[in-house]
Amino acid sequence: MGIQKHDVEKIAKLARLELSPDEVELYQGQLVKILDSMAELCKLDTASVPPTTSVLGASNVFREDEPRPFPEPEKLLANAPEREGPYFKVRKVIE
């Protein structure tokens, strides 16, 4: 399986993961090895086998979409790295 350095960089970008050049090299080698070991699955003919989407055989579970208050929202906000009043603060998204 030909995973190149630029493929690793592209995957890291998709995963929003900053990698050092050393890490890019490490993961390139390891991903190739790991994916090679999985190539074995291709030997199996699964054309007529349905994918497992739930081991319980359950289908969708529905409930009314009713808002309920969270007892103490302050407990959630207390974990925020940056906040302003009852809001999480983030960097500017739109220029």
Add this chain to the structure above:
Amino acid sequence: MDLTELTAVEIAAKVAGGQAGAVEVVKAHLARVKTLEPKIKAFVTVLEDSALRAAQAVDSKRARKEKLGRLAGVPIALKDNILLEGVETTCSSKILKGYRAAYDATVVERLKREDAVFIGKTNLDEFAMGSSTENSAFFKTANPWDTNCVPGGSSGGSAAAVAARMAALAFGSDTGGSIRQPASFCGVVGLKPTYGLVSRYGLIAFASSLDQIGPFARTTADAALALSVVGGHDPRDTTSSQKSPDEALEGLEGQIKGLRIGLPKEYFIPGMDAEVEASVRAAVDELKKLGAVVKDVSLPHSSYAVGTYYIVAPSEASSNLARFDGIRYGLSAPEARSLEEVYEATRGAGFGPEVKRRIMLGTYALSSGYYDAYYGKAQRVRTLIARDFDEAFKAVDVLATPTSPTAAFRFGAKTSDPLAMYLSDVFTIPSNLAGNASMSLPCGLTKRGLPIGLQLIGPAFSEGLLLRAAGALEKAKPFPILNAGCS
């Protein structure tokens, strides 16, 4: 009497009957933590003050002649990926350092209702990814039977805490063997309930279609009690089953005579550890003496399980771990200028090597053009693996296998080769893929004195049957309790 030698069932009975106070019991366990923890390091957080307060509340409740819960005064350790309100929950990751849970997991809520006492949060492989607890971002946990060896993983801290009698019971999570493999390495009982039997609400998700919470205990009766408390439907987890734990535990009492036990030939492979194989076969012989019927069976797709798992689990993880973005909790890169940079720098600095590896693997397997070849393919093979079990359970009631191909290995033995580490779960992964019930119980010691685990696998919701077989074995061939401080 050393109160840490009591089982959970015994503690609850003594506390309810007034022969022991909850405070006394908790103090005994905390004292043991003080003595052993410097060597074992099972805990990320020890909850000394809140445990003593909770124990005091149990004793006051008894003084007021109120009815006590089924786990009154039982000291419990929780893997640090299960939320306990107000307490730091880290997943042994730098990215969650300082995060305080805002609510209780459903299992915690149910344990509190039965007057259990939480003694601490235990170490794990970061985000439950690993088989030795060496992937913790904080420190390594040692195996109480030999402190040069790993306790297994990912729930290594929970297994070590119960083995060393620092807690009477512990809870962990099992995605590919993370309860059973450390239970095997540490010589305790570890139960992975059927998928859906125990609510995942408040468990920090790794791979949602595989994750399941379950107990560590020193006896099968304690494991059954723990399951009966935490199991059962929870509307807050949409994958939660309607089955009650009592239904799953049906058949707990009963004899072994006539029980059909299958030995899957794919789980007794050339090159596997001879001591492990001999010990597992001896345990099966013991069950045969009690009247069980032993048959050879085949699970023909077993060799595809590890490959399937390492596509499905990282794919789901790459999606689940997207929530750790430096905005709402935990680590946040302070110098980043744009939102994009906050995400990338926080995640780059906050996740350790194994977590990054799996996020990369999963992102690749789900990315445009590769989905069908990897995730789609793996989900189809998963069906074949589940069908193997369905076929086998037409001929037998329970499967018996080694839990892991070896006993505990030394620190560093497998850290440089991710694939070698992944193979440590070769016998436990299939049960997660199929979603059925399985457990590990200690069945012997190697010449070096390390525990060996027997795995029992049954159909979905057959926990009672598994624990019946395990209980018979426990009675016929008692496993030594770890009496030394630790070696």
